[in-house]
Amino acid sequence: xxxxxxxxxxxxxxxxxxxxxxxxxxxxxxxxxxxxxxxxxxxxxxxxxxxxxxxxxxxxxxxxxxxxxxxxxxxxxxxxxxxxxxxxxxxxxxxxxxxxxxxxxxxxxxxxxxxxxxxxxxxxxxxxxxxxxxxxxxxxxxxxxxxxxxxxxxxxxxxx
Numbered sequence: 001x002x003x004x005x006x007x008x009x010x011x012x013x014x015x016x017x018x019x020x021x022x023x024x025x026x027x028x029x030x031x032x033x034x035x036x037x038x039x040x041x042x043x044x045x046x047x048x049x050x051x052x053x054x055x056x057x058x059x060x061x062x063x064x065x066x067x068x069x070x071x072x073x074x075x076x077x078x079x080x081x082x083x084x085x086x087x088x089x090x091x092x093x094x095x096x097x098x099x100x101x102x103x104x105x106x107x108x109x110x111x112x113x114x115x116x117x118x119x120x121x122x123x124x125x126x127x128x129x130x131x132x133x134x135x136x137x138x139x140x141x142x143x144x145x146x147x148x149x150x151x152x153x154x155x156x157x158x159x160x
Contacts, residue, residue: 003048012041015061018125022065025109025121026073040068055134062122062135070114108157116150123147 003011012019023036043064051060109120115136122132129140129147138146 008045008048011057011061012044015058018058018061019065021125022062022069022121025106025117026069026114028106028110036069036072039072040065043068056131059131059135062127066118066121066135070118073114105154108154111157112150112153116146116153119143119146120150120154 019040020033020037023033023040026036027033044061047064051057109117112120118136119132122135123143127135129143132143133140136143
């Protein structure tokens with residue numbers, strides 16, 4: 001699939017929320033999310049020639065985004081721990097109850113394994129079990145079973 005830069009820009013505009021959402025689920029650091037977003041864009045650009053159209057473009061973009069973020073997560077875990085400089089200033093602090101609940105859910109999802117995190121993310125994006133299965137490479141029935149287990153895990157996690 002040979003496309004121009006203009007067509008690629010259109011694809012990115014139409015799917016940037018999807019890509020950003022996947023990246024956001026793999027990091028809570030704004031700069032790291034932006035880096036992941038850039039890595040996904042590079043992977044998409046490099047992979048578009050090999051896209052055969054056997055699945056929907058959106059499903060393919062999810063798969064590329066997830067694989068890129070999972071790979072980056074694995075690399076990050078292999079690296080030695082480093083100490084971040086912290087200014088002790090949170091410019092984005094919000095005390096709204098809804099925001100706290102979203103942050104709590106995000107924190108709990110972050111404790112899941114990468115595969116389960118990918119599945120719950122796709123489910124939260126309102127994809128069908130069939131679409132989720134196609135993206136992650138399992139059956140729709142398996143998606144259903146895993147989601148039940150994932151939800152149970154999330155319920156049983158502490159609020160720490």
